[in-house]
Amino acid sequence: MKTTKKTWVVSFMALALLSLLLSACGGSAANTAGNNNAENSAGEAADASNLLGKIQAAGVIKVGIMGTYPPYNSLGKNGEYEGFDVDIAKGIADKLGVTAEFSAQDFSSLIPSLQADKLDAIVSQVTITDERKQVIDFSDPYITNSVKIIVGENNTDITTIQDFAGKTIGVGLGTNDESYLRNDVLPEVGNFEIKTYNDVITSLQDLNAGRIDATINNMYALKPIVDENGFKIKAVGEPIKSDQAGVAIRQDNPELKEAMNKALADMKADGSYDEIFKKWFGEAPPAE
Incomplete structure (x- = not known):
């Protein structure tokens, strides 16, 4: 009986020790999983602040x-x-x-x-x-687009930007062409009126009707509008600038x-x- 009791006590202690060891391992695993989850959450948060990631997430x-x-x-x-x-x-x-x-x-x-x-x-x-x-x-x-001067079909007065003096020139509102006219051409050429438009078609309608003397644009942009509407206009001279x-x-x-x-x-x-x-x-x- 003594031997049996001693054996039982030793076995119980061994089981208790094993239980403690497993608990410790379990705690480490849980901590590791928790750390991984935290790292994943941080990664997701970083992606959420990235516009490319947001776009791709939204599709x-x-x-x-x-x-x-x-x-x-x-x-x-x-x-x-x-x-x-x-x-x-x-x-x-x-x-x-x-x-x-x-x-x-x-x-x-x-x-x-x-x-x-x-x-x-x-x-x-x-x-x-x-x-x-x-x-x-x-x-x-x-x-890359080459910008040219556009005038009415019968206009022979304007072939270069120097001919803008005293004329009314149409241009898209807020475009780089408007900035070019105001910041580069006006100081060089002298006084002329700049009339701005929210769309290209209206500017060409005014040019066709003689309400403005010229506009600046590239023929890639104008050709389909001219073909569809039958506007009597033409590009003159060499390109005045190129834009990208x-x-x-x-x-x-x-x-x-x-x-x-x-x-x-x-x-x-x-x-x-x-x-x-x-x-x-x-x-x-x-x-x-």
Whole structure:
């Protein structure tokens, strides 16, 4: 009996010790799991503060366009937006694994809407300038446009910007062309009137009717409007400047900017960029 009792006591103590050891191991495992959960939560929080992560989580990128600027962006006959900018935005969205959702506004409202977080990006011929870089950021350029003087078909008085003196020149409100006229041409040429417009069609209607003497734009933008409306206008002289447009995004979003630049590079590498360019302009993009 003594031997049996002693054996029982030893066995009980061994079981108790084993139980303590298991509890300790269990506590370590629980702590490890807790730490892992905390790290995962921190990672999720970091992703939640990343605009690219938010866009990909939502599955949608909100893109601002004018919607009145063919062949870059306009409302098609099927009720959906179409154009070069629209296809570029769709291509970028596809590379990001999301869908592009378009919102049309006056050009002068696009950047304020972007800054107010109502848009994730603008793909609407936003010219890259040092002034704009103070308040927004840009992807790499996705197109270069040559800007020319546009006048009425019978106009022989204007062939260069020096001929603007004493004339009325139309331009898009809030565009880089407006800044160019005010900041570069006016000081050089002398006094002339600048009349601003919220859309290209109205400016061309006024030019066609003789209510303004000239406008400045590029013929890629004007050709479909002229063909559709029968406007009697023409481009004159050499290009007065060339602009590069990029995808506009809010500042301090390096992940989104890097992803967009990669998407554009991939589109050029796989040939989809060339297909989009030829579709809307009828020719291959110029060599870079």
